[in-house]
Amino acid sequence: MIEVNGITKNFKEIKAVDKISFKVSNGEIVGLLGENGAGKTTTLRILATMLKPTVGSAVVNGKDVVKSPQNVRKEIGVLFGGESGIYDRLTARENIRYFAELNDMPKEKINPRIDYLSKIFNMGEYIDRKAGKFSKGMKQKVALARSIVHDPGVMLFDEPTSGLDVTAAREVHGFIKICKEEGKTIIFSSHSMQEVEKLCERVVIIHKGKIVEDAKLTELRDKYDKSLEDIFVGLVGDRNEL
Amino acid sequence: MNFNHVWIVFKKELLDLRRDKKTWIASVLIPILMIPLMFFLMGLGIGRIDQVIEEATPVAIESKEEADVVKFLRKHPGFKVLEMQDTRKALIEGEIMAIIVVSENFQNNIEKQVAGNIKVLFDEVSSDSRASASKVRNIIEDYSESVMLKRLTALGINPDILQPVLITREAYIPEGANEKGVESMFMLSFMLPMFLLMYTVTGGMPVAIDLGSGEKERMSLEPLLSTNANRLSILAGKYLTILLAAAVGVLTSLFGLTIAGKVAGEVMPLEINLSLLQIGLIVVVTLLVAMIVSAVMLSLSIFARSYKEAGTYLSPLVVVIMIPNYIVMFTDVRTISTEWFLVPVLNSILLIKEILFGIINPLNIFITVAVSVILVIASIFAAKYVFNKESIIFRS
Numbered sequence: 001m002i003e004v005n006g007i008t009k010n011f012k013e014i015k016a017v018d019k020i021s022f023k024v025s026n027g028e029i030v031g032l033l034g035e036n037g038a039g040k041t042t043t044l045r046i047l048a049t050m051l052k053p054t055v056g057s058a059v060v061n062g063k064d065v066v067k068s069p070q071n072v073r074k075e076i077g078v079l080f081g082g083e084s085g086i087y088d089r090l091t092a093r094e095n096i097r098y099f100a101e102l103n104d105m106p107k108e109k110i111n112p113r114i115d116y117l118s119k120i121f122n123m124g125e126y127i128d129r130k131a132g133k134f135s136k137g138m139k140q141k142v143a144l145a146r147s148i149v150h151d152p153g154v155m156l157f158d159e160p161t162s163g164l165d166v167t168a169a170r171e172v173h174g175f176i177k178i179c180k181e182e183g184k185t186i187i188f189s190s191h192s193m194q195e196v197e198k199l200c201e202r203v204v205i206i207h208k209g210k211i212v213e214d215a216k217l218t219e220l221r222d223k224y225d226k227s228l229e230d231i232f233v234g235l236v237g238d239r240n241e242l
Numbered sequence: 243m244n245f246n247h248v249w250i251v252f253k254k255e256l257l258d259l260r261r262d263k264k265t266w267i268a269s270v271l272i273p274i275l276m277i278p279l280m281f282f283l284m285g286l287g288i289g290r291i292d293q294v295i296e297e298a299t300p301v302a303i304e305s306k307e308e309a310d311v312v313k314f315l316r317k318h319p320g321f322k323v324l325e326m327q328d329t330r331k332a333l334i335e336g337e338i339m340a341i342i343v344v345s346e347n348f349q350n351n352i353e354k355q356v357a358g359n360i361k362v363l364f365d366e367v368s369s370d371s372r373a374s375a376s377k378v379r380n381i382i383e384d385y386s387e388s389v390m391l392k393r394l395t396a397l398g399i400n401p402d403i404l405q406p407v408l409i410t411r412e413a414y415i416p417e418g419a420n421e422k423g424v425e426s427m428f429m430l431s432f433m434l435p436m437f438l439l440m441y442t443v444t445g446g447m448p449v450a451i452d453l454g455s456g457e458k459e460r461m462s463l464e465p466l467l468s469t470n471a472n473r474l475s476i477l478a479g480k481y482l483t484i485l486l487a488a489a490v491g492v493l494t495s496l497f498g499l500t501i502a503g504k505v506a507g508e509v510m511p512l513e514i515n516l517s518l519l520q521i522g523l524i525v526v527v528t529l530l531v532a533m534i535v536s537a538v539m540l541s542l543s544i545f546a547r548s549y550k551e552a553g554t555y556l557s558p559l560v561v562v563i564m565i566p567n568y569i570v571m572f573t574d575v576r577t578i579s580t581e582w583f584l585v586p587v588l589n590s591i592l593l594i595k596e597i598l599f600g601i602i603n604p605l606n607i608f609i610t611v612a613v614s615v616i617l618v619i620a621s622i623f624a625a626k627y628v629f630n631k632e633s634i635i636f637r638s
Contacts, residue, residue, distance in 0.1 A: 011633070048468045051632055070472055078468035085462035089261040090254070101250045102469035130261075147465065 001026050002047065002154060002185060007056035009042050016042040018209040019056070024187060024202075026153075029180055031200035032189040033232055039209040040189040041080070044156045047187070048078045060154055061185075074103070077152040081159030081189075084143035088132035092123055092142045095131060096149050103150035110149075117145040120178070121171055137168035144172060148179075155179060155186045161195060173199060193229040203228070207236050243478060247471035251479025259449060259483065269445045269491045277437070277498030278505050285506035291373050298322040299374045300337065302329040305344035310352070311360065312344060314385050320377060333365050339374030340364045342382075352389065431575075431598045435591040436567045437495045438524075442532040443559045445491010446484045446539055453480045454543025455552035463635065477540070477629045481622070484536040492528055520597050523607065527590045527597075530614035534586070535563070537621035541628045547637055566591055575599060583609040586617050 002024040009016045017039040024030045034040045045051040047058055049069035057064060063071040086095055093114055100110045118127045121141040126134065131142060144160060157176070161169040176199055179186060190196050196203060197217065205213040212235050213220070217228065224231045259265055300322045305312050316323050324338055332338045345351075345359035352358050360382055364375035394401045457463040466476060516524075539556055546552035566588035573582075575595045583589040589610040596603060628634050 045464075045636075048464075050464060050467050051636070070470065073468060073470050076468065078465060080461065080464050085460055085465050087254075087258055087460075087462060089258050094254075094257070098250070098254045099465070099469055102247060102466075102471045104470050143465070147468075150470075 001059075001061055002187065003059045004043070004047070005057050005059075007043070007046060007053045007058060009039075009046060009051060010054045015209050017046075017206075020206065020209070020211050021056075022204050022211060022214050024185055026185050027180070027183040028202065029176070029186040029188055029200045031196035031203040032187055032206060033191075033193070033196060033203050034189075034206040035236060038206045040206055041158055042209075043206070044078070044080075044158050044187065044189060047072075047156055048076060049073055075152055076154045076156055077148040077150065078156045079144055079147040079158065079160050081157075081162035084136070084139040086131045086134070086139045086142050086146075089130060091130050092118075092127045092134070092138075092145075095142055096146045099146045100149040105150050113149055113151070114145070117149065120175055121145055137164045140164055141168060141171065144175065153184060155184055157186065158189045159191065160188075161190070161192070169195075193227070193232060197228050205232060205235055212236070243474045244471065245475075247475035248478040248482070251471065251476050252482050255449075255453060255480060255483035256486070258452075259487065262448075262452070265448050265452075265487070268448045269487055270494045273441060273445075273491065273494040273498045274501070275498070277495060278501040281502035281506035291369065294339070294370045294373050295377050299339050299377060300324050301340045301342055301374070301378065302326055302332065302338050303342045303344065304329060305342075305348070306346055307344075307349055309344060309349035309358075311348065311358070311382070311385055315342060315381070318381060320381055330363075333363065333371070336365075336368060336370075339368075339371045340378050342378060355393065427598055431595045432571060433499065434524075434598065435594045436564070437499060438492055438528045438594065439531055439563045439567065439587070439591065440560060441491040441495035442488045442528065442535045443539070443563050445494070446488030446532070446536050447556050447559070449487040450484045450536065450539035450543045451546075451549055451552040451556060453483060454540055455546040455549055456543075458544075458546075458635075459548050467635070473629050474626060477626060481536060481540055481625065484540055485532055488532040488536050489529070492532065516598075519602070520600070523597050523602075524594055527593050527610065527614070530611065530618060531587060531590050533618045534614065534621050535559070537618070537625045541621070541625040544625070544628045545634055545637070563587065570595070575601060580605060580609065584613060586613055589613055 004020060004022050006019050006021050007017055008019050020039070020043065022030075032040050032043065042051065046053050046065060047060060049065050049072050052066055057066065059065070060072045061075045063075065065072050086092075087098075090098070096114050096117065097110055100113065105113070114127070118124050121144065123138070123141055123145065126138060131139060134142070140160070140163070148155060160176075161172050164172065173195070176186065176188065180199075188196070188200060200217065202216045203213070203220065204211055213231075215223070220228065220231055224234070226234065298319060298321055301315075301324070303312055303315060303323055315321055324332075326332050326337070329338065329341045333341055341363040343361040343363060345361075348358040348360070362375050362378045362382075365371035391401050394404075457466065467473065539559065542555040543552045546555055566585075570582075570588060570591050573592065573595075575592060576599075578592060582592055583606045589606075593606060593610045596606060
């Protein structure tokens with residue numbers, strides 16, 4: 001369960017997010033939609049305890065992100081898109097193991113878990129190879145495996161398929177569906193409306209730091225009678241003109 | 243701080259470092275190869291000057307008469323007198339090393355017991371020519387002295403009358419110490435502090451850049467910060483890695499210096515004998531400087547947005563750390579006042595010099611260690627502050 005209560009984050013004179021509030025129930029996948037610079041990554045960084053909110057609070061599985069950040073980090077797995085942040089001189093396995101150890105996984109469980117993730121993401125061929133010469137897709141899969149190696153209950157994915165080819169993106173989608181079946185709570189930030197429609201039950205549309213819509217996909221379709229993309233463009237475009 | 247997390251970060255960084263060829267080249271290979279090579283080349287240069295002095299130097303003589311001094315110079319085994327039209331051109335082109343210009347009526351003046359003038363022309367740009375000019379001057383002075391002795395003898399005066407006092411200048415060598423060892427120690431007191439401090443910077447710098455701004459540039463810092471490890475543990479693991487790299491840099495530079503002593507003993511004589519106490523104190527002092535430098539480098543690297551920016555911030559540290567070395571290069575450690583030991587880094591250099599000369603001054607040791615420990619704590623706190631500051635971590 002994630003609860004965001006009136007969070008504002010200022011970077012000097014810039015208000016990155018402005019009094020946003022939303023909830024994500026256990027086992028729910030929520031799509032966080034917004035243009036570049038809308039405040040999606042800032043919101044996820046606050047939930048991942050990397051940034052402190054200027055005003056407001058957020059709670060992840062009952063733990064406050066400001067008061068007990070380390071307890072929050074035990075509950076979450078985070079993947080930021082763009083560059084995957086993999087260590088080139090380490091093998092895929094060593095990259096994943098590093099994060100497993102830092103997340104206090106029992107030693108005897110680490111290798112079986114890496115083998116499981118390697119199978120899920122089809123990384124068997126290169127799991128013991130150094131990551132330096134991996135393609136972007138291979139690296140992103142390692143990054144994804146690394147972020148969830150400790151089997152967290154809450155997952156924060158910031159554009160996890162950014163730059164991936166269709167096959168790699170499908171593997172990621174497949175994994176997110178498995179997570180959903182396992183009852184994980186997921187916030188999934190993306191530019192891709194199709195991806196969000198495919199994976200999420202609910203969307204939170206954020207624009208210029210403010211939430212402009214928060215509803216189930218079915219409710220949105222009933223309300224606007226349009227595709228998600230048209231709804232998004234309508235909401236964001238209208239406000240850009242203001 | 244969770245020591246298990248510190249160890250995990252440290253272990254990972256070491257593994258990463260072990261596979262990084264650039265770091266190996268910068269921290270290990272270059273000091274081991276470059277230092278002996280540098281001293282070897284210096285030795286070649288010094289050897290060449292000696293050779294110039296020992297060999298028959300090509301010179302030209304400009305004289306309108308065949309005076310005795312000219313005959314003396316022609317016969318002297320130290321010279322090869324060449325006849326040529328344009329002596330100035332020959333000097334500039336390096337065919338001859340000096341021109342000896344004997345004034346008119348030189349012989350006549352000598353006979354009349356009036357001073358005769360000789361001018362020695364040399365090429366200021368050429369070190370060989372400079373060395374040769376000194377040689378010419380010494381030989382002509384020998385000739386001048388022989389003329390003076392003849393004159394005194396002719397007057398029936400004992401030449402010793404001109405030298406009522408004979409001065410012997412001799413360095414005092416303490417009992418048990420050998421002459422070569424004292425000479426080595428003097429050389430080492432210049433070189434060792436410089437090398438020790440310089441290699442704390444150059445040894446740790448590539449690692450500091452990779453572990454701070456490198457994490458930012460490859461976007462691995464955010465995933466790392468989202469793990470269960472707290473920031474202090476991550477910082478401590480990184481700090482220890484940089485410190486280890488700095489220590490490796492220092493050790494390899496010392497190894498390089500030892501090889502230099504073997505391949506270029508005339509430039510870097512290393513016939514030294516340090517006690518365990520001296521070695522231990524030098525290690526502690528150097529380690530404290532390495533701890534300060536490592537924390538400063540980590541802070542700057544975390545502050546930087548990219549590898550390039552970190553390089554810009556960190557490179558001047560090599561020069562900065564050398565400044566105290568230059569300030570105290572010719573300072574006499576036997577007479578220096580205690581206040582100097584309050585100046586950070588500079589105190590470490592002075593203390594290493596003192597220790598090398600066998601001066602174990604407890605007050606100076608205490609002040610240096612205390613000042614350094616305060617600075618170590620301050621620099622680690624600065625690194626912690628930088629690593630906890632959102633606006634720095636997410637600076638873009």
